[in-house]
Amino acid sequence: MPEEFVLEKETFEGKNALKLQIAIALAASMAFMISGGVRSWSSPCIPRLLELGSIKNSDVPYVGGLPPVGALLGALVSAPLMQFLGRRKTLLIVVVPWSAAFALLGFAPSTGAVYFARLCTGFMVGVATPAAQIYVAECVNPKIRGILGSLTATLLACGILITFILGSVLECDVLSWILASGALLLGVGMYFAPESPSWLILHGRENEARASLKLLKNLQDPSNPCITEHINKVKEILTDRDTNSNQTNYTEYLKESVKFQNLRPFFLSLTIMFFEEFCGISTIIFHSGTIFKNSGSNIDRHLSSIVVGLVQLVFTCIAMLIVDKTGRRKLLLLSSSIMLISLVPISVYFQLKNVGYESIGNIHWIPLVSLIFFMVGFSLGYNTLPYLIMSEILPSKFRNLFSAIIASFNLFCLFLTVFFYPIMVDLVGEHGVFWLYTMCCFISIIFVYFFLPETKGKSLEEIEMMFRPMKKVEVQENKAFECDAVM
Incomplete structure (x- = not known):
């Protein structure tokens, strides 16, 4: 285990708390693994369905682009669900419809059924992924929030790779049924997980919050001073801003939301999400088979997609292990730089192919090598951090x-890049498309360097105070692992 994750007191309680938080992070992150299947399903299946005559070329933008549309709608629904039902129940209610949508995709008797199933699977992505990410952030210790918060991206990459591999050897209907069974695993994991303590405190359910914290910290007594200290700290912040929705009307709530101290982190997040999509990652994931086919390369398109997916998974795991040591800004800068450098060769390759360069066959390896290095760069930062x-x-x-x-905006950008790729x-x-992605990577380097603050090692309360210049953050020394704030 890396030195920075060694507990100050190697207590029985501390080790078990660590194991439990890893387990619930894995359970919630299953939502991202299934989302990886939604994203990458089109890469092996669209070319195969075209070859079989099941869909036409005019159907391709819709088969690829409908999941982002559904996800955008789902993300809008996710907010009230998380607010009124909680993070855990939000994840639980998507399980059955998500599985049913994949099953329909496997049985789909018509193009219309494929459209509807793809729209529904995307809708569940939009509902589940924000809830999963927030749930993990609110339930794990600040010392390991970076590594466990990045677990979502790791399982997303794992879902993409598994779908690429299965899609190379299985028919699309069988692949869809396997993904349907995968959605059920999310339900099993979240059934045994506790609700977010922060959400329970926010809704005045202190006894339940104590029970949740007792479980997450692996303590024997729900009245333990560590739990009381954590609850009081959260209450102090919530009281300071009059968070309880019963104490303020919706108009005042919206007025407060547009204050600069609140809009600054909002727009920072929006911009990072924009760069994540307009670096071209969704185009590569959704249309990797088509890209390799259009490149004229004699390397098998399924093998190329699997290699790209494998590289993404490996380097996402590496990023997950180093994010708490390296920091967010450095990884994003490294990520953008590698993507920028790797996109130039493939842009030049397609430029030469466009003008009819006669010896293009001698450099047919460039698309695969470029996209491998692109995936290395993306996985080190933009895949794990936004x-x-x-x-x-x-x-x-x-x-x-x-x-x-923000999730809706991210999904809207995903829709634009995926749906309009064939048109562009x-x-x-x-x-031209890849030169556009190259320019976006260059701009992202400038933005991250000048505008994004570092959040490594800070509690959520300390980070929130960073955007409130009139207040000084009181940084307290962490005690033992089991007494650290979970948020």
Whole structure:
């Protein structure tokens, strides 16, 4: 275990608390693994369905683009669900419809059924992913929030890779049924998980919050001073901002949400989400098979997709292990730089192909190598950090509202890149699309360097105070692991 994760007091309680928090983070992050299946299903299945004549070329933008549309709608629904039902129940209620939508995709008797199933699977992505990320952030210790918060991205990459591998050897209907069974695993995990203590405290359910904290910290007594200290700290922040919705009308709530101290982390999160999508990652995941086919490469498109997915998983795991040591800003800067450098060769490759360069066959390996290095860069930062940063820097009072808007914006950007990729290729060619992604990576470097603050090692309360310049943050020394704040 890395040195920074060694507990100050190697107590029985501390070790078990660590194991439990890892377990609940894994359970919630299953939502991202299933989301990876939604994203990557189209890569092996669209070319196969076209070959079989099940869909037409005119159907491709909709089969690929409907999940982001559904996810955008789902993200808007996610906010009130998280507010009134809680994070855990929000994740539980998506399980059956998510599984049913995948099953329908497997049995789909018509193109319309494929459209509807893809829209529904995307809708569940929009509901589940913000809830999963926020749930993990609110239930784990600050010392390991970076690594466990990045677990969502790791399982997303794992879901993408598994779908690429299965899609290369299985028919699309069988692949869909396997994904349907995977959704049920999310329900099993969350059934045994506790509710977020922060949400329980926010809704005045202190006894339940004590029970949840007792479980998460692996303590024997719910009246333990560590639990009381944590609850009082959260109450102090909530009282300071009059968070209880019964004490303020909705108009005042919205007026407060547009204060600069609240809008600054909101727009930082929005911008990071924009760069995550417009670096081109969703185009590569959704249309990797088509990209490799159009490149003219003689390397098997399924093998190329699997290699790209494997690289993403490996380097996402590496990023997860180093994020709490390296910090968020450095990883994002490294991520953008590697993506920028890797996109230039593939842009030049398609440029040469567009002008009819006769020896293009001698450099057919460039698309695969470029996308491998692109995936290395993306996995080290932008694959793991945007949702983690969002869950850290958003003010707790507006976390439900802002996270839903930001997730919807992210999904809208995903929709734009996926749906319009075939159209953009017709208009400006593959080279034009990839040059656009290259420019976005360059701009993201400038933005992160000058505007994004570092949040490594800070509690959610300390981060929130960073955006309140009139108040000084009181940084207290962490005691033992079992007495640290969970938030």
